[in-house]
Amino acid sequence: ILNVEQSPQSLHVQEGDSTNFTCSFPSSNFYALHWYRWETAKSPEALFVMTLNGDEKKKGRISATLNTKEGYSYLYIKGSQPEDSATYLCALTNSGYALNFGKGTSLLVTP
Amino acid sequence: DADVTQTPRNRITKTGKRIMLECSQTKGHDRMYWYRQDPGLGLRLIYYSFDVKDINKGEISDGYSVSRQAQAKFSLSLESAIPNQTALYFCATSGQGAIGEQYFGPGTRLTVT
Numbered sequence: 001i002l003n004v005e006q007s008p009q010s011l012h013v014q015e016g017d018s019t020n021f022t023c024s025f026p027s028s029n030f031y032a033l034h035w036y037r038w039e040t041a042k043s044p045e046a047l048f049v050m051t052l053n054g055d056e057k058k059k060g061r062i063s064a065t066l067n068t069k070e071g072y073s074y075l076y077i078k079g080s081q082p083e084d085s086a087t088y089l090c091a092l093t094n095s096g097y098a099l100n101f102g103k104g105t106s107l108l109v110t111p
Numbered sequence: 112d113a114d115v116t117q118t119p120r121n122r123i124t125k126t127g128k129r130i131m132l133e134c135s136q137t138k139g140h141d142r143m144y145w146y147r148q149d150p151g152l153g154l155r156l157i158y159y160s161f162d163v164k165d166i167n168k169g170e171i172s173d174g175y176s177v178s179r180q181a182q183a184k185f186s187l188s189l190e191s192a193i194p195n196q197t198a199l200y201f202c203a204t205s206g207q208g209a210i211g212e213q214y215f216g217p218g219t220r221l222t223v224t
Contacts, residue, residue: 045215046212
């Protein structure tokens with residue numbers, strides 16, 4: 001079981017603010033890092049999968065970076081909108097290919 | 112139609128009862144997973160299966176069992192339900208490879224009284 005830490009636990013921003021949160025993990029035994037977005041009353045949905053040190057992924061206003069040597073990934077949201085309100089989950093794949101999830105960062109964006 | 116379905120969506124049961132949660136998928140994936148979500152604890156892996164003949168325990172398998180009836184079906188059973196198994200249960204599937212994203216079902220909210 002890989003220890004995946006996410007911070008902050010929750011975040012409240014105003015519409016238009018840009019924000020970011022962190023996923024930390026042990027740098028050894030790294031295989032892949034996943035970001036999922038989970039809206040209330042819905043299922044988690046994949047945002048990004050990253051495997052290489054220095055990877056950067058972008059989807060609209062959301063982007064992510066990966067540093068496997070120091071064991072962290074950042075998720076950035078530019079110009080937050082109320083529809084970005086969700087819990088953002090980070091997960092690691094180990095050599096067994098099962099996902100180890102962090103506890104998530106709960107984001108609330110108010111108009 | 113949804114790619115990953117779970118039945119039932121909500122269930123209330125009593126302590127000591129046996130209950131089965133079912134998951135079906137139409138994505139043609141070999142890999143299927145069961146997770147539970149508790150407030151403040153994130154998603155924790157209960158069991159996973161990489162094909163019909165391959166079943167593996169996850170982080171919190173005690174008190175649970177699974178059956179992979181076919182490539183498309185993966186059931187989770189609580190042999191004798193207890194109140195601390197009250198949680199939101201998710202089924203997920205993924206394709207081959209370590210980096211394949213997982214596709215989640217809608218979840219089953221189980222309450223054990």
